[in-house]
Amino acid sequence: MIAGVLPIILYLSAGWYPNWRAEKEQVRGMSGAPRLLGYLAAKLKINPNIEGAARFAAEHTEGPLGEDLSKGLWKTCLRTHNSVEEALFKFSQKWRGWCEELSRSIQLMISSLSERDEGSRKKVL
Secondary structure, eight states, rough: HHHHHHHHHHIIIIIHHHHHHHHHHHHHHHHHHHHHHHHHHHHHHHOOOOOHHHHHHHHHOOOOHHHHHHHHHHHHHHSSSSSSHHHHHHHHHHHHHTHHHHHHHHHHHHTTTOSSSSSHHHHHH
């Protein structure tokens, strides 16, 4: 009896469970995507400063997205990334497999800063 059940338990604990847990964390992280994008857009509409917007979004977004964004900003402070734009780009690439729209939205927000007049910048945001 034990010889028949033990392999199944080992398979579930060693093979299936870690993948299930990782996927569950990723899905939980994606629930914060609309909030993160909202924080970035709102802060950029008020003040077109990507550093301040990224910091604001990282401080107020909970879960894996907020943690990863905070890590990326920290790497900017440590000069692992050359700029906040690079940190945001790498952050968006990391999450691209789970949410293509998140990556695209972040890249559009970064590109909105190169708009010449405020009206067209706010239109992109």
